[in-house]
Amino acid sequence: MQHLITTVDFTNDEVLKIFDDATIFSDLQSSSILSGKLVVTLFFENSTRTRSSFEIASKRLGAEVVNLEVQTSSTKKGETVEDTVANLNAMKPDAIIVRHSKCGLPASLIEHVNCPILNAGDGTNAHPTQALLDLFTIYKHFDKKIDGKKLAMIGDIKTSRVASSNLALLPRFGVEPILVAPEHFMPNKNFKKVQFLKDVIDDVDVVMSLRTQLERHEKIFYKNLEEFGKDYCVTKESFGNRNILLLHPGPVNRNIDISDEMLKDSRCKVLEQVTNGVAVRMAILKKLILKQ
Numbered sequence: 673m674q675h676l677i678t679t680v681d682f683t684n685d686e687v688l689k690i691f692d693d694a695t696i697f698s699d700l701q702s703s704s705i706l707s708g709k710l711v712v713t714l715f716f717e718n719s720t721r722t723r724s725s726f727e728i729a730s731k732r733l734g735a736e737v738v739n740l741e742v743q744t745s746s747t748k749k750g751e752t753v754e755d756t757v758a759n760l761n762a763m764k765p766d767a768i769i770v771r772h773s774k775c776g777l778p779a780s781l782i783e784h785v786n787c788p789i790l791n792a793g794d795g796t797n798a799h800p801t802q803a804l805l806d807l808f809t810i811y812k813h814f815d816k817k818i819d820g821k822k823l824a825m826i827g828d829i830k831t832s833r834v835a836s837s838n839l840a841l842l843p844r845f846g847v848e849p850i851l852v853a854p855e856h857f858m859p860n861k862n863f864k865k866v867q868f869l870k871d872v873i874d875d876v877d878v879v880m881s882l883r884t885q886l887e888r889h890e891k892i893f894y895k896n897l898e899e900f901g902k903d904y905c906v907t908k909e910s911f912g913n914r915n916i917l918l919l920h921p922g923p924v925n926r927n928i929d930i931s932d933e934m935l936k937d938s939r940c941k942v943l944e945q946v947t948n949g950v951a952v953r954m955a956i957l958k959k960l961i962l963k964q
């Protein structure tokens with residue numbers, strides 16, 4: 673049984689096969705390849721894109737989807753998540769998609785199920801489908817020629833699970849991350865580090881902006897986010913006329929992560945990432961449920 677807990681669960685060949693399938697699914701049209709299958713989503717943390725993306729991906733392939741309403745579920749009556757999942761598993765779903773604030777929770781569920789577990793984000797640990805869709809967006813844009821590309825990752829890198837999954841995945845395909853952050857948002861990882869975007873903007877092909885994860889901070893670093901935005905907001909001024917791709921996993925804090933003007937700029941691919949996210953998740957569901 674194959675699960676997707678972190679990007680390490682897929683070999684490079686498997687990732688490339690997912691990208692081939694995602695390319696076929698790119699128009700997001702309906703098919704019936706997962707007809708008769710049942711996908712359960714279990715989101716213990718807020719989500720707009722990821723949950724709807726998984727649901728739409730499942731439905732586009734003909735699967736049925738049950739979204740467990742965590743607010744009204746028995747975990748509110750003291751049942752453990754493991755027991756909730758074992759009970760759901762007893763109803764014979766074909767995949768369970770989980771998001772939880774606790775690092776490692778999706779991995780701990782594997783021993784309680786007979787179907788694939790897909791990690792839709794666990795605390796600050798991992799968000800594998802986001803990293804795969806980010807890499808797919810880069811791969812498509814550069815017509816598969818991504819070896820040697822440089823990506824500036826800017827913002828709250830330390831607490832972001834999107835960052836952590838991307839930092840594990842991108843180098844496997846020859847994309848070099850360069851970390852752009854103030855000291856308190858810098859992870860303890862062995863990549864090139866700079867303080868400001870202007871220090872590397874001339875050398876990079878892609879900029880990935882990240883949201884400040886206020887809900888995960890134990891300390892207050894800024895009186896207000898505008899203070900952070902003054903130095904770290906990606907603007908037309910910082911991009912100039914350079915031919916660079918701008919990514920963000922969403923939700924974007926406008927004029928703090930990226931300026932209104934840059935969000936409208938054709939180099940900003942935030943909505944393309946969302947479309948690619950459905951195609952990549954279709955490919956992943958196909959792989960894990962049909963084992964092909």
Ligand code: NCD
Nearest residue numbers: 721722793799883921922923
């Ligand atoms: C991210 C997440 O939840 O980790 N959003 C997403 O899934 N697209 C990023 C974030 O919350 O900042």
